[in-house]
Amino acid sequence: MDILDELRHHENLSVVPEPQLQWLIDSSELVELEDGEYLYRNGTPIDHLWLILKGRLRMFVAQAEGRQTRELGYNEKGYIGGVLPYSRLKTAVANAVAVESTTVLRLHRNKFKEMIQTQDELVQPLVHLMLDRIRDFTKLDQQNEKMISLGKLSAGLAHELNNPAAAVVRSASALKRHLGFEASKFKQVMTIHVSEEQVDKVSELLAQKLQEGPQGTLSLMEKSAREDDLTDWLDDREVENSCEVAESFAEYNITTDDLDQVEEHVSDKYLSPVLNWLNNVLTTEKMVNEIAEASGRIGNLVKSIKEYSHMDGGGDKKKIVLRDGVESTLRILQHKTKSKHIEVAVEMPDHLPLISVSPGEINQVWTNLIDNALDALPEGGKIRIEAEQDRNFIVTRIIDDGAGIPENVINRIFDPFFTTKEVGKGTGLGLEIAQNIVKRHRGQISVKSQPGRTEFSVCLPLDE
Structure with a gap:
């Protein structure tokens, strides 16, 4: 050669x-x-x-x-x-x-x-x-680090979206069955003959219970006892579907005293169809509320994703409320805080001034810092996020009560490829990327740590 x-x-x-x-x-x-x-x-x-x-x-x-x-x-x-x-x-x-x-x-x-x-x-x-x-x-x-972060967020979001989506499907299916046409029930309702005064009495009770909404304050034993009382009352009067009706009435805090008042204004002949109609309205209301609540949760998650990624804002700087980015990041990471029962407290005053940043990049800083804290904390740990204005800067601190960072490595944690995580669980670039983003914003990131308290501080300038 x-x-x-x-x-x-x-x-x-x-x-x-x-x-x-x-x-x-x-x-x-x-x-x-x-x-x-x-x-x-x-x-x-x-x-x-x-x-x-x-x-x-x-x-x-x-x-x-x-x-x-x-x-x-x-x-x-x-x-x-x-x-x-x-x-x-x-x-x-x-x-x-x-x-x-x-x-x-x-x-x-x-x-x-x-x-x-x-x-x-x-x-x-x-x-x-x-x-x-x-x-x-x-x-x-850096691209690998972003893809790893995206994979973690995607898995968490899939989990978070799955619960309300399943609730919507479940409630919609139940509502469809509940509203299904049954000739016998339709005939019972259509043949009811009551006066306007009788209708008003039942309507007043219904309006009151709908306004109050389902009662979640009863213990399981209290709720079970109330259902038993209601079932006995309904069975004594041969009301159809007594168990189902009793369960619904107990949830909306309808008592036997309320039913006594209905009985005073409705004849025995029509008591069963009236009470079943009342149950039908309450059950429908409950299912619609469940669908609305689950849909709202999905909507909030989608909103959080949009706020987090700033899909319609590109990478340009804009004036934002710093707390909004922190809270949208926490919603994205909610699956992780729930799974480890981590308590998170956000103490960022509403009066803090707007700050000019690239929102997507700053949210990546919060993601890396909060995600690292979650990884370091044992089950039941605590994270506190606080912020204050210091002259022409806003200082945000992310504090956890974990074991802390050993003295022999704390000076290296911002070095590229340095990680204290197990092999395959970290690239060692998360903190380096966060530091570079903060530097591009003419800010500073620092860390102090001792057993029981680790504090990352992010200092960002207010002026352009």
Whole structure:
């Protein structure tokens, strides 16, 4: 193999003078790898710049305690990797294994000082390559982080939407059955003969109970006792569907005293159809209210999604109420707070001034900080979100009562790819992305932590 000729035609090195390419060859070593042999493993020191002259390497990382892998792709002939001039890379963050017979030209980092001092035209394309690779790699991992966040939010929203959607379907089906035409019931209602005064008495009771609505204050034993009393009253008067009617009446706080008043104004002949008609109206009202409530919950969730993502606002800055973004984020993450029984308190005064931000980006900051707090908290933990104006800034604090961040890692939590979560459960970019967003808004994010209290502070300027 003519290595010099290979380097002359390399897309990144073709502009380098031949003597400097020859210096690279003379200062390096050739490494021959057989199929299945590793160039390096995740976590091992990276001390070489390397270039594939022949063959290819498979790149992957292990996840879930080594039982699964995440494929990063293949590096083919001509690929330059490892540590590059001025790079701070110390250890490998992935595995590189040959998938066929592979030849690698490898330069140790102890040659970098000489290369920088004497081979400047060789250094330049390597530095440019490093910068391009950092830019591409960071962009890819930021996109992965966003997709992971989106997946978490989607799963939570699917769960949150499923409950009210199922309630709508269930109540609509029950209402359809309830309103189904039955000739016998229709005949009973149509043959009722009552005076206007009698109608008014029943209507007054109905209007009163509908206004008061279903009573949720009764205990199960109290409700059961009331149903028993009502059932006995109805059975004594041979009212049809006594159990169903009693259950509905008990829910709307209709007592036997109320029924005694109805009985005073309605003859025994029409008592059963009148009371069943009354039950029919109450049951219909209840089902319609259930559908309205469930539909309202769906509508609020959709509204929260729109507010959270600002789908109609693009990425431009606009004046917003900061609390609105925090609350829409909390609604999006509600499934997580519910599942861990986390208590969340929002103490953000209404009198805080509007602030000019990119709403979608700032909501991503709240998502990353609150989601991290939820992950760190045990079941039954507490989160407090507070805000205040400090001169020309609004300072928002997200405080949790978890175990805290260890002293030996707290200074690294904003570093890219650093995470304290288990393998496969975090990319280590969430806080770095949050910090970059806050910096783009000319703000500052900081953290203080001790056991029982971790506080992230986000300081954002009010003026443009």
